[in-house]
Amino acid sequence: xxxxxxxxxxxLLTIQARRALETAEVxxxxxxxxxxxxxxxxxxxxxxxxxxxxxxxxRRAIEAAAAGRTVAVVSSGDVGIYGMAGLLLELxxxxxxxxxxxxxxxxxxxxxxxxxxxxxxxxxxxxxxLSLSDLMTPREKIQQRLQAVMPADLVCVLYNPQxxxxxxxxxxxxxxxxxxxxxxxxxxxVKNAGRPxxxxxLGKVVDIPLSFIDMLTVVVVGNSTTDIVNGRMLSRRGYQxxxxxxxx
Amino acid sequence: xxxxxxxxxxxLLTIQARRALETAEVxxxxxxxxxxxxxxxxxxxxxxxxxxxxxxxxRRAIEAAAAGRTVAVVSSGDVGIYGMAGLLLELxxxxxxxxxxxxxxxxxxxxxxxxxxxxxxxxxxxxxxLSLSDLMTPREKIQQRLQAVMPADLVCVLYNPQxxxxxxxxxxxxxxxxxxxxxxxxxxxVKNAGRPxxxxxLGKVVDIPLSFIDMLTVVVVGNSTTDIVNGRMLSRRGYQxxxxxxxx
Numbered sequence: 001x002x003x004x005x006x007x008x009x010x011x012l013l014t015i016q017a018r019r020a021l022e023t024a025e026v027x028x029x030x031x032x033x034x035x036x037x038x039x040x041x042x043x044x045x046x047x048x049x050x051x052x053x054x055x056x057x058x059r060r061a062i063e064a065a066a067a068g069r070t071v072a073v074v075s076s077g078d079v080g081i082y083g084m085a086g087l088l089l090e091l092x093x094x095x096x097x098x099x100x101x102x103x104x105x106x107x108x109x110x111x112x113x114x115x116x117x118x119x120x121x122x123x124x125x126x127x128x129x130l131s132l133s134d135l136m137t138p139r140e141k142i143q144q145r146l147q148a149v150m151p152a153d154l155v156c157v158l159y160n161p162q163x164x165x166x167x168x169x170x171x172x173x174x175x176x177x178x179x180x181x182x183x184x185x186x187x188x189x190v191k192n193a194g195r196p197x198x199x200x201x202l203g204k205v206v207d208i209p210l211s212f213i214d215m216l217t218v219v220v221v222g223n224s225t226t227d228i229v230n231g232r233m234l235s236r237r238g239y240q241x242x243x244x245x246x247x248x
Numbered sequence: 249x250x251x252x253x254x255x256x257x258x259x260l261l262t263i264q265a266r267r268a269l270e271t272a273e274v275x276x277x278x279x280x281x282x283x284x285x286x287x288x289x290x291x292x293x294x295x296x297x298x299x300x301x302x303x304x305x306x307r308r309a310i311e312a313a314a315a316g317r318t319v320a321v322v323s324s325g326d327v328g329i330y331g332m333a334g335l336l337l338e339l340x341x342x343x344x345x346x347x348x349x350x351x352x353x354x355x356x357x358x359x360x361x362x363x364x365x366x367x368x369x370x371x372x373x374x375x376x377x378l379s380l381s382d383l384m385t386p387r388e389k390i391q392q393r394l395q396a397v398m399p400a401d402l403v404c405v406l407y408n409p410q411x412x413x414x415x416x417x418x419x420x421x422x423x424x425x426x427x428x429x430x431x432x433x434x435x436x437x438v439k440n441a442g443r444p445x446x447x448x449x450l451g452k453v454v455d456i457p458l459s460f461i462d463m464l465t466v467v468v469v470g471n472s473t474t475d476i477v478n479g480r481m482l483s484r485r486g487y488q489x490x491x492x493x494x495x496x
Contacts (some may be wrong), residue, residue, distance in 0.1 A: 004361075006262065014357060015266065016259040033453065034446070055487055078357075078371075079363040084486050086372035090449050093477040094489060099287035102481075107357050109262060109326075113252075116328040117353035123326075124334035125385060126393055128376040136486035137373060145374055148400035153391045154376065229341040232351075239385035241305055241342060 001072045002088055004079040004108020007038045007194030016168040024072035031111070033076045036195075048145045058087050066099045078110040082131060083160065111193060112157040116217035118189035118200055119233030126154050132169050133160035139169065146173060150180040155235055156224065158219040170213060177205045178220055184213050186222035187200075188233045193218060202233055250336055251320045252327035252356020255442025256284045260362070263356050272320035276309040278302075281324045284443075299493050314347045326358035330379060330407065360405040363466035366448055367436035368480025370468045374402050380417050381408035387417065394421060398428040401475065402467060403483055406467040418461060425453045425469055434470035436481045441466055450481055 002090045003020050006012035012196065013021075021040050031048040034041075047064070049057045058073065066070045075083030085105045092101055116123045132142060149156060164171040177185055189201040189212055201212055203219070213219070225236040251268050254260035261269075265391045269275065269288050279296040282289075295312070306321065323331030335352045340349055364371045376397045380390060397404060410418040425433055437449040437460055441469045449460055453469070462468070474483045 010354075011264040011267070014254065014260050014262050018263065019259070055489065062353070078361045078364075080361060080369050081371045081375075082373070082485070083369075085365070086369035086482055087487055089369050089477060089482045090487065090489060091486060093482075099466050105369065107260075107361040107365040109355050109357065110361060113326045113328060113355040115357060116326075117333070117355040121328050121331075121334035121337050123329045125330070126376070126378045126390075128331075128397070131372045142374075145400045145402060148396050149402075151377070153389070153395035154393060155395075194325055224264065229337060232337055234334055234337045234341075235340060238331070239335055239338065241303065241338060 001070070001104045001106060002079040002083070002085040003072045003074050003106045003137045004083060005037055005074045005076055006109040007114040008039060008076060008110060008192075009194055010039055011239070012109050013037075013040075014108065017108060020072070020106050022222070025069045026064045028057055028064070028071060028073045029074035030057070030232060033074055035097050036076070036115060037074065049162055054087055056082065058084060058091055062088070062091055062096050062099070062101065065101050066096070075108075077114075078108045080105055080107055081110045081129070089102055090129070106170060111159060111218045112238075114193040114219060115157070115188070115190040117200065117201060118190045118193055119220060120234050122188060122222060122226060122233045122235050124235045124237040125211055125225065127157060129157045129159065131159040132162065132173070134166065134169070140237055142169070146176060150176060153223045155223045156221040158221065160215055161217055161219050162213045163214050171210065174205060181205070181223070186226045186233060188220040189213065189217055191217045202228055202231065249318070249321045250327040250331070250333040250354045251354045252331060253281060253285055253320050253324055254357040255359060255362040255468040256324060256440070257442055258285060258287055260357050260442050262354070262356065263362045265356060268320055268354050269322070271318060273317045273381045274312045275322060276312070276321045277322035278321060281322055284324070285322065295351055302332065302335055304340055306332060310336070310339055310344050310347070310349065311435060314344070315350050323356075328353055328355055329358045329377070359466045362393060362441040363405070363436070363438040365470060366438045366441055366446065367383070367450060367468060368482050370436060370474060370481040370483050371404055371405070372475065372483045372485040375405060376402045377407065380410065382414065382417070382419070390417070394424060396486070398424060401471045403471050404467065404469040408463055408483060409461050409465055409467050411463045419458065422453060422456055429453070429471070434474045434476055434481060436468040437465055439462065439465045447471045450476055450479065
């Protein structure tokens with residue numbers, strides 16, 4: 001099973017995901033994420049690896065499953081969105097083809113949903129989710145995607161905006177937003193969304209505090225319908241609110 | 249509180265959402281969605297309206313909250329994605345400004361996550377979520393967005409692909425996908441995702457069964473990395489799977 005454990009607090013797990021974790025005999029995941037669910041898992045074997053050990057982690061999970069055990073591979077957020085589900089499917093189709101194992105994918109609350117709920121309601125209409133990490137997607141492709149979506153007036157959710165190593169792309173994106181959507185474009189930032197140390201920032205793109213942003217910050221760039229109302233980020237969906245709504 | 253109740257079965261609720269529904273004194277929602285959570289709510293007052301009664305529903309919810317009651321407005325999927333959270337914020341900032349009420353937004357599993365988990369792992373990299381409903385977004389704007397994102401090689405999740413009244417836009421989108429991405433582009437369709445009557449279809453864009461598609465079908469259009477492997481839809485993220493991953 002590939003299990004999305006949500007943003008990081010046990011109460012943001014679905015009931016299905018919680019049950020999956022409770023029934024698994026082996027839990028496999030990135031060290032930090034496994035720590036987040038330590039209240040739920042008890043007595044199971046736990047296999048953790050560090051940040052870049054995705055492939056090794058998935059291989060060990062598949063080998064445990066091939067040995068007849070029920071295995072849950074966890075990803076924070078949704079395991080199907082930049083998570084482990086895809087890598088598991090690749091391996092099951094590739095080097096482990098002969099093992100005839102099945103994979104159940106159990107969705108979770110993705111960071112876009114969580115950050116949006118913290119900010120208000122910025123995803124009321126069409127949106128795009130982009131990762132600025134160039135670890136597995138060439139930087140040119142990320143830039144080409146940004147160029148394509150900016151004029152389309154889509155709200156943009158940006159994952160992995162910058163890391164200690166990678167600091168030049170995000171300031172470029174900020175410049176691009178200012179050029180394409182104007183200096184007053186509303187942007188929301190959420191760090192550690194859903195966790196006890198959650199922080200948020202809401203303001204105009206020209207005022208973004210670059211020092212606030214790290215690998216775990218989710219950036220939501222508003223579109224032409226996005227405003228700040230009462231300290232919340234709101235993309236208007238287009239309801240007619242004048243008069244009664246008898247004819248809706 | 250605005251509460252996302254997920255795709256429709258109680259086990260896809262988060263623990264937080266479940267608790268919110270249990271503690272609410274009044275539950276407000278579209279009739280069908282309230283029926284989906286009838287096992288959880290018991291004894292609370294329930295206010296339901298039909299399909300197009302969104303504004304009326306939110307006004308009644310706010311009036312109940314202004315009378316001092318704890319109110320949960322429910323949306324299927326994520327209440328913050330094409331859901332009721334935005335409309336509630338608009339009303340609280342507009343005609344109910346003087347009531348000084350607070351809104352808590354509780355996220356849920358959105359249809360994109362759910363459909364993706366049913367299909368395999370199509371959202372492993374950047375993607376866009378678009379609604380083809382022209383009820384509140386002009387058709388020209390939807391078309392302009394599709395034109396912008398197609399060449400950007402983003403996986404596209406389409407909500408509300410067609411309804412009984414609106415049947416011409418989706419076939420146009422199919423033509424556009426064939427022209428931009430080629431006839432072999434992989435597409436997944438999921439109807440009633442997460443519900444007992446769930447159905448899915450997976451194949452090439454040229455073979456899409458148009459009669460399968462209704463208002464509740466989620467369409468996932470693959471990109472250049474998307475394949476069908478073992479009956480699952482997989483967008484490859486770009487892992488290097490040859491040799492060991494010592495250097496990752």
